[in-house]
Amino acid sequence: MQLRNHHRQPRMQDAVKPDHAASDGSVLRQVLEDAGRLIVGKPHELRLALTCVLANGHLLIEDVPGVGKTTLAHVLARLLGLDFQRIQFTADMLPADIIGVSIYDRDEGRFHFHPGPVFAQLVLADEINRATPKTQSALLEAMEERQVTADGETRELPDPFFVIATQNPRNQIGTFGLPESQLDRFLMRISLGYPDVAAERELLAGDDRRLMLKDVAARIDAPTLLALQAEVEQIHIAPVLLDYVQALLAATRQAPRWELGLSPRAGLAMLRAARAWALIDGRAMVVPEDVQAVLPAVAGHRLVSIDGDDAGQLRELIETVAVP
Amino acid sequence: MRDAVAALPIPGRLLGALLLLLAGLMAPHAANLDPAILGFFYITALWRFTAIQHAHWMPRRWLLLIMMLGALALVVITTGLADGRVAGTALLVVMLGMKLLEVRARRDIHITVFLGYFLVMTQFLYDQSLWLAAYLFLGVVALTVIQVGLNRVHVDLRLQVRHTGSMLAAALPLATVMFLLFPRLDTPLWAIHSAAATTGISGDMTLGDIGKLTQSNEVAFRVRFDDAAPPPEQRYWRGPVLWQTDGRHWSAGMRPVPTARSAAHAPAPLRYEVTLEPTGEYWLFGLDLVVDAPDGAHLNRNAALIAQQRIHKRHSYRAGSDPARRPDGLSAAERRMALQLPSRVSARVRALAQRWQDAGSGDPRAVSNQALRHFREQPFVYTLAPGTLGADPVDEFLFDTRRGFCEHYATSYVTLMRIAGVPARVVLGYQGAERNPHAEHWVVRQSDAHAWAEIWVPGEGWVRVDPTAAVAPERIEQSIDTARSQAGDRVVFATAADGLLGGLWRNAAWIADAVDLGWYRWVVGFSALRQQNLLSQFGLSDLKGVALAIALVIASAMAVAVVYLVARLPKPVRRDPLQTLWQRFVDKLQRAGLRPRPWQGADTVCGEAIQRFPAAADQLVAISRLYVQLRYGRRRDARQMSALRQRIRVLRLRSS
Numbered sequence: 017m018q019l020r021n022h023h024r025q026p027r028m029q030d031a032v033k034p035d036h037a038a039s040d041g042s043v044l045r046q047v048l049e050d051a052g053r054l055i056v057g058k059p060h061e062l063r064l065a066l067t068c069v070l071a072n073g074h075l076l077i078e079d080v081p082g083v084g085k086t087t088l089a090h091v092l093a094r095l096l097g098l099d100f101q102r103i104q105f106t107a108d109m110l111p112a113d114i115i116g117v118s119i120y121d122r123d124e125g126r127f128h129f130h131p132g133p134v135f136a137q138l139v140l141a142d143e144i145n146r147a148t149p150k151t152q153s154a155l156l157e158a159m160e161e162r163q164v165t166a167d168g169e170t171r172e173l174p175d176p177f178f179v180i181a182t183q184n185p186r187n188q189i190g191t192f193g194l195p196e197s198q199l200d201r202f203l204m205r206i207s208l209g210y211p212d213v214a215a216e217r218e219l220l221a222g223d224d225r226r227l228m229l230k231d232v233a234a235r236i237d238a239p240t241l242l243a244l245q246a247e248v249e250q251i252h253i254a255p256v257l258l259d260y261v262q263a264l265l266a267a268t269r270q271a272p273r274w275e276l277g278l279s280p281r282a283g284l285a286m287l288r289a290a291r292a293w294a295l296i297d298g299r300a301m302v303v304p305e306d307v308q309a310v311l312p313a314v315a316g317h318r319l320v321s322i323d324g325d326d327a328g329q330l331r332e333l334i335e336t337v338a339v340p
Numbered sequence: 341m342r343d344a345v346a347a348l349p350i351p352g353r354l355l356g357a358l359l360l361l362l363a364g365l366m367a368p369h370a371a372n373l374d375p376a377i378l379g380f381f382y383i384t385a386l387w388r389f390t391a392i393q394h395a396h397w398m399p400r401r402w403l404l405l406i407m408m409l410g411a412l413a414l415v416v417i418t419t420g421l422a423d424g425r426v427a428g429t430a431l432l433v434v435m436l437g438m439k440l441l442e443v444r445a446r447r448d449i450h451i452t453v454f455l456g457y458f459l460v461m462t463q464f465l466y467d468q469s470l471w472l473a474a475y476l477f478l479g480v481v482a483l484t485v486i487q488v489g490l491n492r493v494h495v496d497l498r499l500q501v502r503h504t505g506s507m508l509a510a511a512l513p514l515a516t517v518m519f520l521l522f523p524r525l526d527t528p529l530w531a532i533h534s535a536a537a538t539t540g541i542s543g544d545m546t547l548g549d550i551g552k553l554t555q556s557n558e559v560a561f562r563v564r565f566d567d568a569a570p571p572p573e574q575r576y577w578r579g580p581v582l583w584q585t586d587g588r589h590w591s592a593g594m595r596p597v598p599t600a601r602s603a604a605h606a607p608a609p610l611r612y613e614v615t616l617e618p619t620g621e622y623w624l625f626g627l628d629l630v631v632d633a634p635d636g637a638h639l640n641r642n643a644a645l646i647a648q649q650r651i652h653k654r655h656s657y658r659a660g661s662d663p664a665r666r667p668d669g670l671s672a673a674e675r676r677m678a679l680q681l682p683s684r685v686s687a688r689v690r691a692l693a694q695r696w697q698d699a700g701s702g703d704p705r706a707v708s709n710q711a712l713r714h715f716r717e718q719p720f721v722y723t724l725a726p727g728t729l730g731a732d733p734v735d736e737f738l739f740d741t742r743r744g745f746c747e748h749y750a751t752s753y754v755t756l757m758r759i760a761g762v763p764a765r766v767v768l769g770y771q772g773a774e775r776n777p778h779a780e781h782w783v784v785r786q787s788d789a790h791a792w793a794e795i796w797v798p799g800e801g802w803v804r805v806d807p808t809a810a811v812a813p814e815r816i817e818q819s820i821d822t823a824r825s826q827a828g829d830r831v832v833f834a835t836a837a838d839g840l841l842g843g844l845w846r847n848a849a850w851i852a853d854a855v856d857l858g859w860y861r862w863v864v865g866f867s868a869l870r871q872q873n874l875l876s877q878f879g880l881s882d883l884k885g886v887a888l889a890i891a892l893v894i895a896s897a898m899a900v901a902v903v904y905l906v907a908r909l910p911k912p913v914r915r916d917p918l919q920t921l922w923q924r925f926v927d928k929l930q931r932a933g934l935r936p937r938p939w940q941g942a943d944t945v946c947g948e949a950i951q952r953f954p955a956a957a958d959q960l961v962a963i964s965r966l967y968v969q970l971r972y973g974r975r976r977d978a979r980q981m982s983a984l985r986q987r988i989r990v991l992r993l994r995s996s
Binding site: 252253254256257300301302303304305308334335336337338339340 | 937939940943944968969973974
């Protein structure tokens with residue numbers, strides 16, 4: 017990561033300037049800087065979360081309670097200027113609790129639709145695996161279609177629309193784990209994990225996060241975010257980089273430790289995430305490091321490992337494929 | 341996949357190219373086939389070519405049937421079925437034409453391409469020269485390129501040429517093995533009847549024959565000496581010997597009997613290999629005097645080499661000669677023949693010979709010297725244009741015209757010797773040889789054709805006497821310049837000074853001559869004998885018949901295995917210059933003690949290098965940035981490339 021700084025501040029006068037993205041990504045780095053003041057010691061995870069937003073994908077955070085998942089979602093909504101809804105999933109929740117209900121209005125003499133909490137630009141779906149599969153799938157369908165259908169009428173969800181779902185580790189009691197096909201709807205899965213000693217100390221010594229949240233000012237707004245998302249699409253991917261991604265996909269299919277290799281859709285997700293990652297650096301092209309940075313988050317929940325999940329397995333995978 | 345491609349419509353461009361190619365490959369047959377046969381083919385080809393654009397022009401089935409009957413009749417009428425080779429070729433050509441009118445699917449084009457390969461092969465039944473072979477080889481390559489294109493959905497010329505190249509390369513080892521080991525036949529499968537008249541020395545001679553012959557610059561034969569070539573005055577290439585004369589016409593007169601076989605194989609100080617151009621005769625030419633006859637030929641009583649068959653195509657043979665030896669043996673019958681005189685001998689000729697006989701007092705050499713002095717001292721002229729001689733040519737030549745060529749001198753001399761009682765005979769052959777400066781061989785041309793004489797000297801044998809040398813000694817040292825001699829009166833001899841352009845032209849002609857002989861020696865003339873020689877060099881001299889066939893099978897299998905293994909080798913990675921440049925950088929890092937891994941990207945590699953060598957941070961950042969831009973960026977330009985090359989070259993890594 018060290019070198020990225022040099023990219024930003026070219027010290028040498030070279031005859032030819034490298035490609036630069038239309039926006040140099042500085043505003044995005046400010047977003048990360050601000051978020052880093054509340055979520056201490058997790059810059060990589062923060063950046064992955066931002067990447068996920070920029071790549072127009074949904075994020076799944078898998079973690080034990082109390083490590084700052086909710087705070088992360090709040091902070092992102094604030095900084096990106098998005099309106100925010102939180103849905104706390106429970107076992108007795110129904111799909112209508114998410115999507116909304118039509119209620120008969122006696123004055124007007126007809127049904128009136130009351131939108132549910134899903135009609136927000138950033139939705140935090142807390143503890144999604146506590147709900148029944150039926151309710152889960154109502155949200156996941158909304159995520160996929162970016163629209164909901166209630167009483168035979170289709171309603172568009174806001175744009176941008178971004179879901180951060182959190183999930184308790186599967187071995188906890190009273191949970192319905194998401195099936196693989198549903199996990200595929202999330203661009204990335206990350207876990208924050210416990211902070212290290214210094215970060216934890218800072219947390220304990222510092223102000224209440226809830227109070228701090230109130231002071232967070234938006235760095236960008238929804239239209240800017242849409243423009244940035246459009247810019248992600250323009251980031252150049254060289255043919256040799258496609259070779260690299262294909263080699264990575266092939267490696268997951270050949271490795272015996274996974275039941276199934278990555279799908280072409282996973283490859284597309286990887287490219288999209290890598291583009292967004294490159295944009296944060298203000299780079300107009302994707303380099304292998306971008307792919308390597310997003311690979312564990314993009315591929316982790318799409319692979320079923322025979323001998324238990326382990327982030328280290330994906331790191332080893334990266335080390336078996338030569339960069340072009 | 342194959343079926344899917346086969347079902348595609350006919351690619352017009354490919355078919356058009358194939359038609360043009362076949363028309364080109366047909367062209368050399370103009371020398372071999374009746375114009376009507378070729379005309380038939382070209383009409384059908386043109387017809388099909390037009391039908392590429394106008395599909396309704398394709399002939400109906402009944403018309404095809406009629407045309408086929410007509411074509412068969414054409415073959416029977418034009419060839420008369422006399423020569424199987426010509427008739428077979430003609431049949432193939434007209435049937436190829438008929439096939440063109442039948443091409444409606446890709447499969448038909450495949451068949452046409454294969455017929456094209458056959459067409460190429462038939463050319464070699466008539467001509468095996470290097471130039472034709474090169475032309476036909478290009479044709480085969482083009483046919484294969486079309487064949488490859490037929491198996492593809494889209495025409496991609498570069499790809500097709502590349503595939504053709506690799507296919508031909510894969511075929512090469514097997515072809516080489518086949519060429520080297522395939523059992524050779526000593527006699528060809530079919531007799532080649534060469535209708536074309538060949539120039540050269542024949543078994544008899546009428547005055548003026550050789551004069552005509554020497555106006556041809558054509559090659560008579562080429563010689564490679566095992567060691568040094570003999571000096572010019574020994575370069576007499578012996579051919580037929582003439583005994584019988586009527587004054588104007590000379591012939592062998594009797595059928596010479598072969599010598600004993602043992603006498604035909606004696607140790608020889610001069611060994612050489614002759615490649616004789618077709619003559620249509622039995623004569624083989626050997627350096628005077630042949631003592632070791634080649635295989636398949638014998639020496640006759642006249643010490644001339646006789647082949648078992650007429651030489652209708654190029655023929656190579658090895659012989660050995662001993663310039664010091666002379667033919668010997670003179671039977672009573674031969675003595676009579678060697679003293680035979682024309683029915684009419686004029687009084688002044690007889691008187692001249694009589695005078696020499698008296699002066700020589702029975703010593704043949706003395707008599708001969710008298711005659712030579714006469715030629716030298718009287719105003720005789722050596723010329724290619726002696727004018728016509730009348731009823732008694734010897735008399736007219738000796739006393740009236742005194743203008744003549746080697747044949748005039750030789751025949752007059754022999755006649756005079758016979759009158760003087762010395763047994764004498766005329767020998768035909770070639771005198772001289774010119775070395776090809778670009779090769780190790782010597783060339784004897786028709787213009788070197790020569791006639792000389794031999795006289796019988798008791799106790800010594802047949803002694804060669806060349807009366808021409810008495811008149812024009814330079815004839816023996818130099819060749820005749822044919823181009824310049826025709827117009828002029830006196831014979832002009834070839835000299836080295838030709839001017840720049842002439843020199844260049846002469847040089848080019850010599851190079852072509854060297855290539856031509858090399859082609860013949862190593863390819864066309866690779867006979868059973870040469871095959872055995874080659875095998876014995878590898879200690880396989882016993883490889884004959886079935887053993888050779890088995891060796892062929894084994895070697896073929898090995899060749900196929902080699903091709904298979906080579907094809908399975910990992911393809912050499914075509915590294916682009918950027919990759920090479922980056923590798924140079926990585927090597928530099930490794931020498932500095934860093935260990936960049938293959939999976940690490942440029943940024944990561946440089947990042948680690950900067951941690952180790954902070955002093956070089958600026959350079960490393962620049963290198964990384966340029967490389968990333970060149971490798972993964974949208975724009976690339978040469979300036980960035982040279983900037984990167986420059987930076988990698990000047991990079992110095994020192995731990996601070």
